[in-house]
Amino acid sequence: MGSRNEHRLIVIGGGAAGFFTAVNAARINPNLNVTILEKSREVLSKVRVSGGGRCNVTHHCFDPELLSKSYPRGEKVLRWSFEQFQARDTVEWFKERGVELKTEGDGRMFPVTDSSDTIINCLMDEAKKHGVTIRTKTKADKIEPLDDVGFRLHIHKSKPMLCDQLVLATGGFNRENAYEWLKDLGHSVRSPVPSLFTFNFREKIFADLAGISVERAEVQIKNTSFTEIGPVLITHWGLSGPAVLKLSAWAARELHEREYRYDVQINWLHPMNEQEVRKQLTNLRDDQSRKLVRNQNRLPFPARLWERFLELSHIKPDKRWADLSNKEIHELTQQLTRGTYNIQGKTTYKEEFVTCGGIPLNEVNPDTLESKKVPGLYFVGEVLDIDGVTGGFNFQAAWTNGWLAAQSIAGE
Incomplete structure (x- = not known):
């Protein structure tokens, strides 16, 4: 991974998967300089509206095999991923940070406060604690892999940014042409269609x-x-x-x-x-x-x-x-x-827009979510061809993706 001094990680996308990757990577490796770029005005906007503003954090299914069966796309990869970090681990992660979750009759899990602000505040506190920089209203127009190692990001109406490792957590797009900049990196895209x-x-x-x-x-x-x-x-x-x-x-x-x-x-x-x-x-x-x-x-x-x-x-x-x-x-x-x-x-379904489609899972390493085509590039969350049924499963995939990528990026 090269020198630990000022090793720069940029995460494009401030949703659940990107945020979880950023805070965990920064926590595991204090020498990482971590920045989240979010093109809209606020991070974690989907977390805010999920579950009618209560945030359906995960689902009370603590069996990795059973849990993976709730994903129309991604079941095989997630079956193994959940052995590393599953719903029980999500509950524990938030509990360690003072956030208790409760289970409702249908298996959905929410913070006991019934407020998504509890989850957002927890993640924001974690970002602050571990020195993660958050830049909103910042759009990356192009990713340029450098000859030796790392990337130059062309930022809309701003100076380019350099990083050693890059995480794409842009969420699911509803139009295939929104993925063109990822195709430029040599990746293919399964055409996105709505789910849920x-x-x-x-x-x-x-x-x-x-x-x-x-x-x-x-x-x-x-x-x-x-x-x-x-x-x-x-x-x-x-x-x-x-x-x-x-x-x-x-x-x-x-x-x-x-x-x-x-x-x-x-x-x-x-x-x-x-x-x-x-x-x-x-x-x-x-x-x-x-x-x-x-x-x-x-x-x-x-x-x-x-x-x-x-x-x-x-x-x-x-x-x-x-x-x-x-x-x-x-x-x-x-x-x-x-x-x-x-x-x-x-x-x-409400504001919880979910797509089926994105980067094919056979183009990433299932253990780390690193691109098989571009070293140092990671994909997490709905930008991948992963989606779950309703009930907290899409967030669980985001937490699991983020945790696995963070372990790899931080050198664990």
Whole structure:
């Protein structure tokens, strides 16, 4: 690595992965001169908005193999990476710095303060403690590898900067041409497409029911093998919630190729199957024959959603259960277990923009995240072709990437 005197490390990108790399490298090797360059006005902006401003730091899954299965892209590399630094290590790292995390029912982990400021302040304190320089509103236009060792960075409307090692933590870009400057270094790029998005209906079937959720539905993209089970949230535009967001991540490339036009089929009563639901409805007809169809207490739906299913099945809600024909029972069963909806379009999930695509993982050393093409150049975070499902997994990949790169850069 050459002389330890004023060994300069520059990290381009002040998000979770870049910041974690910088503070850990500076902590491990006090002789490193570490600078973070962030093109926007503030660092850690995604940390600030994550989890509705609470920051979903990681996920309570402390088994590296199981943890790696939540990544549609990157599972194999992360399987090994998590042996070195996994969710348990993230919890411990923050705990050592006075930040306690708590686990919610769905496995997501947040600071006990329920405020992303707690995580930001912890990381900023760590940067200050270890002498990391932070420069915001600073954009690198070009990376020029030097003949002997190191890099010259061409800075927009400012003097060039020199460094011995360089970390690219620029996040995921939504346009391939944003990666051109990395292609100039000899790297290829898997074209970026969105991951983690909601499904927008062509017809606003449930628009007036926005905010209603079903705790356990099975959502399938028709004519594919993509299926997910979990909570589904009805929105003004269509469908969201964990099951839909996970499905969008796993099927990201397929749905992009279909230009976000496809059909989804939903069993709103999973794990009950078609036969079991038909039996429930038949029993309701027998047991509650004198009641109106709009009144039922056996199926776990809010009244407004139940009435919408009746409407879609062409059943008048003020009909009595006894008057329901077998054909109507069949139609209602289909709506509840095989409801099919035409999707046209998507909406990115809140501010948590995630892309599938970026620098291919076979172009970096999985142990260190150093480029196989340019010595001294490292890639961490979403600039790599790594992305996880919703629930703290993308941040965990960022912390793990940053920790591994920092170990290598600092000479451990």
